[in-house]
Structures are given as structure tokens and as C-alpha cells.
Amino acid sequence: MNFKHLLTISFLTLFSASAFSQKIMLQANHSDAKFILLNDYDDSDKQELGTGSVELKLEKDSKNRVKITKPGYQAVVKEYNRNLKWDKEQKITLDTRQVDITAEPFDAEILVDGRVIGTKAIYLFIQKDRFLTVEVKKPGFAPVTKVYYNQPDKETPPFKDHFTLRDRQVRLEVQPADATVATNGVTLGKGNQDIRIPFGDCVTTTVTKDGFVNFEKVFCNKEGDPEPPIRDKAVLEDRLVKITTAPNDAAVEIGGKRVGNGAYDLKVPKNSCVEVRISKDGFIRYVKNYCNQTNMQEPPLTDFLEMKVDEAYTSSVSSDLANVRITVPVRAGLAPEEAWRILSSIITGYFDILETVDYNTGYLTTSWQVQNFQSSIIRTRVIVSSGGNSNQLAYAVKLVSQEAFLDGKSNVTVKDDEKFTDWARILKKYDGLIQEIQARLQ
Template structure:
């Protein structure tokens, strides 16, 4: 009886303590996966148990924590409590991939799916059938980006990956905001842009907008050159006016200097004004100020100048006799009195008023005769003085023809000598004066 009682107690003990001397066969889904027993107090490696499949007897007074590892996979830790009943066959799966990612410069930020994870180095864990995008960036450098997949139909992630930021990047801030940015002739778009500068290379950046002077700058990423800036301001402030004229051969002048014929790209600096003069024989001279100043009308992007025909030009002829002192010998058949009378009568038919008349000295001047045109005032007069030698009567005649331009703002009178310049033309109504004097006095 006593023996039976003890047998029953032993059986109950076995039922209550099912883990007593349990032995498990543990198999990983990778034949080269390692099994490592961990220390209870700090989870450090205690003992390597085997590879692929192991038999493990649950130990008394131990947590029985086993780490299963394989390079390129996230390790897993299994804990087999000795007080629990376990199936003899245990299977474990390493499914999550792990990539050790490092980056230079060491203070570059490492982001995963847009979220900052760390700097210098991180471990990236990719769950089965998932993917993550890693971005490495630092101000002043072109960022690097890569997507890692844990799918059978995708490229297997590497165990380690290294990012080195070498290409530089300049954040170009543009004003006006709709200006177009190009790098090495390739348009990047409108407004602010990130300019990429490959290691060992240079790029030429241009920013342009109609009506503005183009911005140009070269950025280099070479050891021998200064580092490019992290940020650069491209502010278009100087204006550009594309001037075209009709006639196409009209002369364009700035500050008295000829700068073009028919067309010219005029640059107007910020806070400045530029006066442009356009001229061509036979047409009204055109003068215009272009200003790039606050509270002033801004310059046009283009300006087509249609020149008007100059009536002063069509009412005159080109002449070598204008503003030249011409000596006219008198034929000896004429007495001095007769010669003076002939000369006076010719001049008074062209000029209404004689200002000075002195027969004794042979001096005569007419008053200025003025004719107004759209673009200018023409004034004309004749001055006669005695010429030749004592053996022969002669007169020196000078037909003065002068022009003063009208600017549309300031009045010009016939007495404003400083505004008149000699004109190499003669109004048609005075065209025959000198020839008639020559013919009459020499016949």
C-alpha cells in the first residue's frame, strides 16, 4: 500500500513539473544561422550552441535565453522557460533584414522614411515584405538617397552600406521668384533651386528673366578652390531693355559714345538712369531716359523705336558751301559801286533784314532767319567782308547754317548761341545764293 502511495505522489510531481529535464530540438530557417546561449545577468554571449539545428536541454536555474543570428539579418532572442511545457520540435525564423549604415562626414544626418534616426552610423531593420528609404544629408552637400527592400522579387539588401557625401550643394535663393535658373545650360525651373556641384567639377549657374540683366556665377568643387557657399542669393536688380530701331541702321549713342546700330541691349543699373540717343540722317533724332529707380516708371522689357522723317532734312540739301568762307573775285568790268550793288541786291532777295551794311569797308551781315521743324530749329545768315588784294576787288562770303535740337522740354530761341551747332546742310531756299553771287560778279 505504501509503495502505491509513493508511486502516485511521484506521478503527480511529474504532472505538476512538466519541464523537468526537457530537451528541445530547435531548427532555424537558415542552415548557417548560429545559436548562442546568453548570460542571464546581461544578455552577453555565453556559449555557442551550434548552427542550423541544435538539441538543447533546458537548464535548471537559467532563463534559457538563446540568440539566433545570421549576418544581414536582425537577430532574434528566444526564451524557453523551464517551468512551461514545450513541444520537442521548435522552429525559429530570421525574416527581418538588417543593414549597418555608416556615413561621412560624421555629422551628416541619417533619416529613414523622412525621420531623423541618427548620425555617423545606424542599424536599419527591414521587416519581411517591407521597404525603407534612407536619406543622408548635410547642409552644403548634395544629399544621397537609397531604398532597401526585403522582398524576394527585389535586390537583396547589403549587410553594410556606406554613404560618403562628396558632391556639394548650394541653395540658390532667387529674386524675383519667377526667374528661371539654369545649371550648365540646363533649365532647373523657376524660383529657388538646389545647385549640385559634382566632386572635381565646376558648374555655371545663370538666372534670367525678361527685362532683367542676367545673373551668372561659377561654383567649383575642387581641392584647389574655396568651398562653395551653403546659400547664395541671386537677386536680379539691374534692368535690361532690348532696343530695336527702324530704320535698322540708326545709330544708338549713350553718353556721346556710339554703342550700336539698329539694336542694342541696354543695361540700367539699380537706382540709375540712362539717356539714349538715336539718330540717322533724314530722321528726327530720338532721345529717351530709362530709369531703374523707386517711384519711377520701370523700364520696358523691349522698346521698338520708329523714327519719324525729319522735315528739316527733306527741306535742305547737303552742301560743302555751308559755314565756309568763300572768296569771290569781281570781274574788272564791274566798278566797286556796281559790284556792291549787285551783291546787295542778290542777298536782299534771300534775306529780308540786313543787320549791318558798310560799303566803305565792304562789310555786310544779315539778321538770322529762323525756320522751325518738329525736331530742331534751323537758323541761317550771311556775312560778307572784303577780300582779295588791292589790285582786284573781291568779297568773302560765308553762308552760316546752324541747327539746334529740340528736346521737348526746354525752349530754344534764336539767341541761344550755345545750343546751336554748325549744320552741314543748307535749306533749299538758300541753295543758290553763293552760286548766283559767283556767277553775277564774275561774268
């Protein structure tokens, strides 16, 4: 009995010693991973146990919490309750990557896969065989995006990464909504766009749409320059008409000034009208108004103005004798009465009505002879006055040739002197009048 009792006591003693002095071997999948024993009361570091693999003695009245760490990986915390039975060897795997992300400006938002995680700094954890997309953004700045992989065939994530937003961004709101936006000549698309302005640089932004005057603005992101706006508007309001003419060398005039020949890009400001005149010798002058006003017909994108042949031009000749006083001396031996008769006879051969005739003063005028054309009215008359000196009989003859443009109006009469201007041409039926007078009197 005493022997059996002794065996029982020995067995219980051995069992008790085994239960209260349990040791386990901890082994990490990285040889340089650190094992750190944690304090029970605040999980702070208590003692560094070693690297790669360590033997842990499970203490009574302790949580036996161990943290396994390695730079670039999410730390793993294990707890081994002494009252539980543990395998002699414990394998710990570190396979979730960790990247410490920081960002400037400090109030920039840090997003992971589209969700806002925080500002200034975050810890990014990438599970094995997965990837995450990080975006840092702030209004007025161009966002920065980066993808981090935890995959064997991809680039290993860094331990730390810092994002600095330096490029600016302007949200450009465009009207009309289908206008095209480009920066430095590169098309971004139609409608509202984000304009990126690299740090230390400027970009030229243009907004275009057929039939409208282009919008152009330069945004700069340079030290010392005013900051670009967070948002801006580009409203195309002034209209643009691309005018071409036939003939292709016709003069294009606006407000009395020549602005081009054959072609012109006409700008029509909002709430206004612009009158365009097309002219060329031998063709009917073309006048057209373009308006950019509410309740008015919109200007066309393009306009082809084809001029018609001017019959007044084809019915006349260019002459340097028009509207000029020509002195015609009477040859010696020709009596004044005969000279006057010849002169009157020549003039009445061209003009039916003489308005004023005074032989004594040598003054004669004809009535205006009027000829109507589609584009204008031509009026012609002759004025004769005494010329030369007292020693020789002479007459001053002036063939007056004037034109009044109709420009679509039909209420011009021969008496509207203010509407007529001297014309450097003579209707063909009066061509030769001056030459005949010179030939017969000289």
C-alpha cells in the same frame, strides 16, 4: 503491495528524469545561420552551438537564451524556459533584413522615412515585403537618398552601406519670388532653389525675370577653393528694357556714346535714370528717359521707338559748301563797284535784311534767317569779307547754316548761340547761292 510500490517509484523516477533533461531541436530557415548560447547575466555570447540546426538541452536555473544570426539579417533571440513544455522541433525564421549604415561627415543626420534616427552610424532593419528610404543630409551639402527593399523581385540590400556627402548645396533665396533659376543652362524652377555643386566642379547659376538685369554667380566645390556659402541671395534690382527702333538702323546713344543700331538692351540701375537718344539722318531725333526709382513709373519690359520723318531734312540738301569760306575771285575788267553791286544784289535775292554793309572794307553780313521745324530750329546767314591778294579783287563768301535741337523744348531762340551747332546741310531755298555768285563774278 510491494510490487505496486515498486512500480510507483519507477514511474516517478522516469517522469523526473524526463522533466529535468528536456532537449529540443532548433532549426533555422537558413542553413548557414549561427546559433549562439547567451550568458544569463549580460546576454553576451557564451558558446557557439552550430549552424543550420542544433539540439539544445534545457538547463536548470538557466534562461536558455539562444541568439540566431546571419550577416544581412536582424538577429533573433529565443528563450526556452525549462519549466515549460516545448515541441521537440522549434522553427526559427530570419526574414528581417539588416543594413549597417555609416555616414560622413560624422555629424550628418541619418533619416529613415523622413524621421531622424541618428548620426554617424545606425542599424537599418527592413521587415519582409517592405522597403525603407534612407536620407543623409547636412546643411551646406547636397543630401543623398537611397531606397532599400526586402522584396523578392527587388535588389538584395547590402550588409553594409556607407554614405559620403561630397557635393555641396547652396540655398539660394530669390527676389522677386517668381524669378527663374537655372544652373549651367538647365532650369530648376521659380523662386528659392537648392543649388547643387558636384565635388571637383563649378556651376554657373543665373536668375532671370523679364524686365530685370540677370543675376549670375559661379559656385565652386574644388579642393583649395573657399567653401560655398550655405545660403545666398539673388536680388534682381536693376531693370532691363529691350529697345527696338524704326528705322531698324537708327543709332542708339547713351551719354553721348553710340551703343547700338536698331536695337539695344538698356540697363537702368536701381535709384537712377538713363537718357536714351535715337538718331538717323532724315528723322526727328528721339529722346527718352527711363527711371528705376521709387514713386516713378516702372520702365517697360520692351519699348518700340518709331521715328518721324524730319521736315528739316527733307527741306534741305547735303552740301560741302556749308560753313566754309569760299574765295570768289572777280574776273578782270569788272569794276569793283559793279562787282559789289552784283554781289549785294545776289545776296538780297535770298536774304531780306542786310545787317552790315561796308563797301570800303568789302564786308557784308545778313541777319539770321530762321525757319522752325518740329524737331529743330535752322538759322542761316551769309558773311562776305575781302579776299584774295592786292593784285586781284576777290571776295570770301561763307554760307553759315546751323541747327538747334528742340528735344521737346520750345524756349530756344535765334540768339541762343550756345544751343546752335554747324549743320552740314543747306535749306533748299539757299541752295545755289554760292554757285550763282561764282558764276556772275568770275
